[in-house]
Amino acid sequence: MSPDFLIALTMLTNFTLVATSRVNKAIQLAVVQGVLLGLIPIAMGLGKHFHILLVALAAIVVKGWFIPFLFRRALKQAHIQREVDPYVGYTVSLMLCAAGTGLSLVLAHNLPLKPGTTPSFLVPAALATLFTGFLLLVSRRKALTQVVGYLVLENGVYLFGLLLVEDMPILVETGILLDLFVGVFVMGIVINHIRVAFDSTDTRHLAELKD
């Protein structure tokens, strides 16, 4: 499989993510995206470096198995299925996502790549995924969907990291995974406390503090 094909699939998951209303499906899509990202370095032919293979495998295990496991547990406890009445509607979200993707292509066009690098969609895809994650974070009400947004945001960063994966030490790459792992873990705990305190994980309840 060519890496560009996988990157294109990643960008397609972005669109599906902003259009879906079921929390469960959003989680599944984020997992699919995470696994796709794990496969890209292997498709790029970087599998011959042992440490990159290790990072890719770790990414697949964390994003494809551990995080969905955490999510499913939170979902079971929280009894939510649908993202009802988001701040930004699904049609508008889709259009914003499309606009963001277009903007990413323009932006990436203006950033020079190192001579000799095969031109790829990595940079625009990274920016577009980042934008999608941001969109999900600000436009959804359920705490769980917001965490999905954070996950997608991190996927965008990871995608950009692939540009450097050959030259970056394991430290930074594992840093990304560690961040994701602990971040989602802590957020999961907080979501549980939100559920206990409000009997719901709707962040609309979290609007008591303001000026």
Add this chain to the structure above:
Amino acid sequence: MPVLLIAIPLLAAALAWFIKAPAIRVRLLPAVALIHLALLIIALRSWRDLPHGAWLGLDALGGWVLLVISVLFTICALYAPSYLALRPDRDHRIFTACLLAFLGLASLLAQARHPGVTWVAMETTTLATAPLIYFNRNRRSIEATWKYLVLGSVGIALALLGTLFVAYAAHMGGIEEPLHYTRLMAAGEQLSRPWLRAGFVLTLVGYGTKMGLAPLHTWKPDAYGETPGIVGALLAGGVTSCAFLALLRIYGVVAAAGEAPFARELLIGFGILSMAWALVFMVGQVDFKRLLAYSSVEHMGILVLGIGIGGLAARFALFHLAANALVKSVLFLSAGNIHRSYASKQLPFVTGAIRRTPVSAGLFLVGFLAITGLPPFMPFISEFNIAAAALTTGHVLVGVLFLVLLAGIFITMSDTVLQVVFGVPSPQRVRTPYKDTFATTAPLILALCLALGLGTHLPAPLRAMLDGAVLTVDGHPLPVHERSLDLTKPQSLVEVR
């Protein structure tokens, strides 16, 4: 030594988790804080001899910031046992462990010589401090924690992307791993400009969110408002200082690459915006803890503004970091005491505190005067010099705006503070058994004395470190020996070039 500074607090955090007896556990805080401070002072004697390729180590800038954090932590740790004794209903196992973990991670951040390590430390610092905000275990504090976590994580993700952009800028310039700050600065000319600029913007937004620069500060009033004063003090003086240091490290690389003018304009813009935003939200603020949060937004603005103006102002921005941390600890801890006494932190219920808790209310008042620029406290020295530097280096408009905003903030803040301290006691007020004791006020007096003492006289070793730190900020890879300043010459701190 660098490893000890990190390991001791982290081990103590693990120990705190396992100690069953609360009385012993709280004593761990001051003990570890004092050991950390002592070790740091020993380590700081050799900040000039940092090996070139080290992964961990204290240079002047990191040493200065860590010294500020360690002193602040010691003040908070001395205060902590008496505070936690006032809250016997709360289990403080997680609280103590997280406080200690924060100290260890801040030590890691200050000593990190690689942008990746800095970033990992900043991320873990965020996570370690999130449970602290949830100390009160109610709906309001969970809301504050969630906002802190989500916004902080987004900021940290953007900072990571920015760090990767800077790494790519180095990659394009033919510089490969390990990308230590010293190497990045030494090879500044080779870095790819578009990537470096984009990377700086992203790290500014990312670490700026952690610092609480407007308009990325929205987590701040909620988090500071809902936590105990002790956590507020550590967030306002500790976590924000960490984020500022992380930003300064990247700024140093940008400056070494000759892109400082671009970065400075952005910093000045964020600085003025933060001060103006803080002023607007201080008007009619009835919640005195939120008032302090906006004051923190203002002072973060002053820090980046000082760096943006550069030269002498950058030196005093670093000085202001210490000033802010010390005086904010006085303000947050005394506000916490008043909060304890009235079981409220809002205006109609808390008035005339000078009669009920004279020491805390007095400290709150003096702290307010100090932070808004009463001579000769530290903030006056830094604010005066930043304004002077702005006016004398051609940033006349910025300097005038800075002074106008400072005056406006003094007036609006004084409205709330004076009512809290001297106002007519409200008929709805609640009385709790809290009374000012030696243990809840002495650490504050110590902090205030430090802010006063260092405002009048900065000892020569500290001054030398500050000068070394400014060189690092401006993008000089290592503190150069031949550049060592003449320390025998008497220097007045209020100096206008």
